[in-house]
Each structure stands twice: as structure tokens, then as C-alpha cells.
Amino acid sequence: GENVEQHPSTLSVQEGDSAVIKCTYSDSASNYFPWYKQELGKGPQLIIDIRSNVGEKKDQRIAVTLNKTAKHFSLHITETQPEDSAVYFCAARSFNDYKLSFGAGTTVTVRA
């Protein structure tokens, strides 16, 4: 099955700086890559996603890039704010089994 690795496991940034989280996947048949943000006591919230026919997607301060050849994708958060502090998960879904496989998560702390 699909194996998704996520780095780093923790990330501390100064408010206003950028944050980058990287994920790699193993199944070349994966074609859908969502990112989720999970705050304490809540379920994961979909913040952005990208499909394999697109190399980059941006939504305000959040962007995701995908490199199919290298099988990795990244989340970029610019101008970080304290409310960006949360655990972020990447995921990948293969069209072989349609199961969503998640990375282990990155705890992001934005220092004021």
C-alpha cells in the first residue's frame, strides 16, 4: 500500500516568517494529495489539495507544490500568524485502492 512520510515532525517559526512542510509518497499511482490542519480538540480541516495533473496550487497565504517524478509534495505557508499554530497532515490517495494514507503530522508553532 501507499506509504507517506512527512518532515519535519515539529516546526517553530517566528510570526511573519514562512513555514514549509515536505512529504514523500511511495505509490506512483497516487493522484490526489490533500493537506489538513488539526487544532486541539478538533477534527482535521481540509486546507488545500492538489491533483496529479497540476504542479502548483495557491490559496492566499497557502501554496502546495507537487513533483510527480520525485514523488514528493510540499506545503508552504507565508506570512505566518499565531492562528496558524496547529498540527498539519499531508495525505495521498492512490487510484489502485482509493484509500487516503496520511503522514505522521507536523506540529507547527508560530512564535509571536
Place this chain on the structure above:
Amino acid sequence: KAGVTQTPRYLIKTRGQQVTLSCSPISGHRSVSWYQQTPGQGLQFLFEYFSETQRNKGNFPGRFSGRQFSNSRSEMNVSTLELGDSALYLCASSLTPSGGTNNEQFFGPGTRLTVL
């Protein structure tokens, strides 16, 4: 539009008991997926239901089961509870099943199950 709702939010059971968790998807969503979240194993897929049929299943023992009703609400059941079943159980809904278009998954707040 209301989000995904899960009941109960917290549950404490003892080993050997069984438990049923409930999930109401976003209005109009017909696909419901269940996940288990633990500090050690992270988020793991349990199963997916669409139109009252299980479409997909993760690598969990048969003690974990689920079903979906005609109104798209779903329940999952865990029988003969073990200490290792303590986890946050998350339900996610989408308009269409995995593999189709418009299949972005939206999660509920989860049910925190503690097995003593």
C-alpha cells in the same frame, strides 16, 4: 450548512465491552469514511461507505464494523474492546466516493474512546 457531526464526543468503556459510534455527514454528502487516530499509529483508514454499501476497507480486525443508513448517516461498531482500541475515531464525509470527482473529505470533531 452544518458540518459533520459525531456522537458521542467522549466515551469510556471497559475491556470486553462493545461500542457504537454515530456519524451524520454534511447534508447532501453520500460517502462516509471512518478513521482511527492514535499518537503511535497516526491516522489510519478503517472503512468507507457509499449508498449503504461498504466500498473500501482498511487493515483492521473484524471486531471493527460499520454500516450506513438510507439517509447517509453511518455507525461504526467495535466489539470485544481492547486497551489498544483507545483512540480518537474520526468520520469524514464527501459528496462522492473516493476515486470520483468532488470527493474532498470533510472531517467531524471525532469521538474520543477510552478503554479501561
